[in-house]
Amino acid sequence: MTLLTATKVRHCFGGLCALADFNLELHQGELMGIIGPNGAGKTTVFNLITGVYRATEGSIRYRGAELVGLTPHQITARRIARTFQNIRLFRDLSVLDNVRIAHYSQTRYSPLEALLHLGRYRREEQRIIDDSRGLLAIFKLEHLAGETARNLPYGSQRRLEIARALAIGPELLLLDEPAAGMNPAEIDQLMELICGIRRQFELTILLIEHQMKLVMGICERIKVLDFGETLAEGSPEVIQNDPWVMEAYLGGGAVG
């Protein structure tokens, strides 16, 4: 089943078109990678899907419903979660609160119940705490629940970002360069982690990455972007053997 379709999406910043005629079809349960040189428009794709930018032209449909024109929180509440290329945690808040905040759209109590700490409030808060601690445990962060997010080491911050995204209860997870700044051992762990949560939470994953080891290792399908245009699309083997791609992107020893 098709989960997400983007048709003829175009996005320009003033005169500069970061994306031109972008098409994408993502099936449920798939793990797809997007690669391409710096400035190719990869992050722009995520920003368009999640509503940070509004597409200049074209349509993005999720489960048949149009996403263009919705606000980010409306889109996220439809169970599309993301991480950021440059970590964007709530740095002064605790690790636990970072994860709890992402439960917002699934919290079922009214402002009045919140003000009086009555009714569904107690039950819901306990559920959110249990759920959040469970997620932290998966990412081996549970013992740091009370720590301020800014004090975590870099690798843990990256993991916390994924944990926070999972708190949304996503069906579609968008990961923007999750391995950035990691060493080979950390990348191996990350690959295992991504495959693990994919199975456990039955996720569909769209992933941007420069680290070829990760992309070629776990993606089932890869899309290559360059200057906002799709250069190629196919299985890792096809992409690795595509002379065009090798020249435009992998050429010059850029293989990470």
Add this chain to the structure above:
Amino acid sequence: MRVALKKHWQRALDARWLVPCLLVGGLVLTFAIAHFGLLNNYVQLVLIYVGINIILATSLNLVNGYMGEFSLAHAGFMAVGAYSSALLSMKVLPVAAHPALFHLAVLAGGLVTALLGLLVALPSFKVRGDYLAIVTLAFLMIVKSALENIDAIGGPRGISGIPRLTTLPWVFCWTVALLWLIRNFVYSCYGRGVLAIREDEIASDLMSVDTRRVKVLAFMLSAFCAGIAGALFAHLLQFISPRVFDVVKTTEILIMVYLGGIASIGGSILGAALYTLLLELLRPSTVAGLLSWLPAVVFDPLNDYFIRHLGVLRMIIMPLALVLVMLFWPRGILGLREFRGFIPRRDRRAHGAARLKGTDTHDAADSHSTRET
């Protein structure tokens, strides 16, 4: 030894009975003070001001501290609460016959202000930062000039003859009730949303927080509390005029918030208490009394050029104090930290023991760039 002592303290502060005991104790004490005249009227008056200022500071902290916006509207909200409750208790409710109706007037003042807060919030939160400050300042000006120009409510002369019904025990009760509401709000998904907005608004939106709704709710709660503070204020002073609720009043509340500490209820209590007491100490008569032991050669010129003008000098000292605090101490005394008794037990437990450590490490060296290997 010190560690053992610290543990002991912590256990005492953690105890289930601490906050209820403080509440009951405070109620009994304030009641006894008022009933038996344990403290003279002046001291009681100062304590009442402390209570009202605690409400004002904590509620402004919700917007300027927790949310990280910069609103200047607070004196305007106070004015609306003061005027609406005063009109109610003088013209509508038979307060003289049934003094308990006073609380209805106060509550109504708060609700009217909350509604107005909604009206202000809807257009205001389309803008951020400096623009929000300008919009809320404009609102403050509008309220003031509206009050000055409506003759039915006294115009620039204001309203006098308001029954004096604000007493120390009642201020204590209102303060506790409102702090409880604010604390409950802060420790809910809405309060966490407000904190997330201060950290990173776009990221909050992308983590499913309905930022607009959360902001409007917080602003309304803040206005509600300011309205109630205004109502209590009106029934204490017995006389209100538009001049009382000018930008200087807002500045005072801002100082309390930023001095005590942003995003902290305990901080606002501390800030309000410190500021109110300091202000009383800085009265010309108090200072003259305190310095009267100086030889006349020193005292007389000091008195002529400085002490006697303290009332006017305050207008310079206060804004200056605000600028200094914001520049050199942007988080204030208890910034981003909370008195443990205010944190719901569920939250404390969920954070585990590490929370204590975590709250103390705000100023620790930035570790976000140190890599894990």
